[in-house]
Amino acid sequence: MIPAAFDYVAPSTVDDAVRALAEAGEDAKVLAGGQSLLPVLRMRLADPGKLIDLARIPELRGVREERNALVIGAMTTHYEVQRDPLVAEHAALLARATDTVADPQVRHRGTFGGSLAHADPAGDLPAPALALDAEMVVCGMDGRRTIPAADFFQDFFTTALGPGEILVEVRVPKYPGWHAHYEKFNRVAQAWSMVAVAAAIRTEGEMIAESRVALTNMASVPVRARGVEEALVGRPATAESIRAAAEHAAEGTNPTSDANADVDYRRQLARVLTGRAVTSAVTA
Known part of the structure; x- marks a missing residue:
């Protein structure tokens, strides 16, 4: 499909962009990379009167x-x-x-x-x-x-x-010296994640000193896996400790069911992927 007609402006400064957005009000859309917005415009799921392109700032x-x-x-x-x-x-x-x-x-x-x-x-x-x-x-x-x-x-x-x-x-x-991994599960290459886990770990010797773990697509917003983080800190970076900590991954989440996976499957994915992400991080 072809997008509906709209006015286009490409400001060269942030101030000009903000001014253009204020003048257009709710009738405007901001264009960054366009990888999500352009398909929406082509399907006419959005119909802005003005498009403000940030590419020239x-x-x-x-x-x-x-x-x-x-x-x-x-x-x-x-x-x-x-x-x-x-x-x-x-x-x-x-x-x-x-x-x-x-x-x-x-x-x-x-x-x-x-x-x-x-x-x-x-x-x-x-x-x-x-x-x-x-x-x-x-x-x-x-x-x-x-x-x-x-x-x-x-x-x-x-x-x-x-x-x-x-x-x-x-x-x-800055997190210099930290080990990190992002473990993503999707049905086909290049697709959105069904569930994914972001893990950043700092070790001291064989012990986990600090951990930061967050989950993708386990709620309407990204979620920190606080139970996993607490279970990891102060424990040895062993398969047994990581596996035990990963069992807390689904705590405090609110996943949805859709054509790709139901709630229980997503919770199990979160536990499995958390174990993989943390393991990959500490062995990197």
């Missing part, structure tokens, strides 16, 4: 260091995140998860911030962002504000972005 791209954090521009592509040496060194979990996003074509066009703002519960980046305590920096007519990842994702395809606000960058604390 240089300050929204790139990865940089600021003391104890990495700052990732919202328009940085998945491919750029995947290959960035700072991400590999300080936030390897993001690189591991980005490796699994769709296919090379999508990773070259899709954007880090666009995926987070889309807030698909089956998307691959919200759970790692939650596990790493990322912070979303958003900008509106009243200026900038910072939203913790734990507060940013609110429901299916719903975030804490207010009317007229744009996600401009994501701040991720």
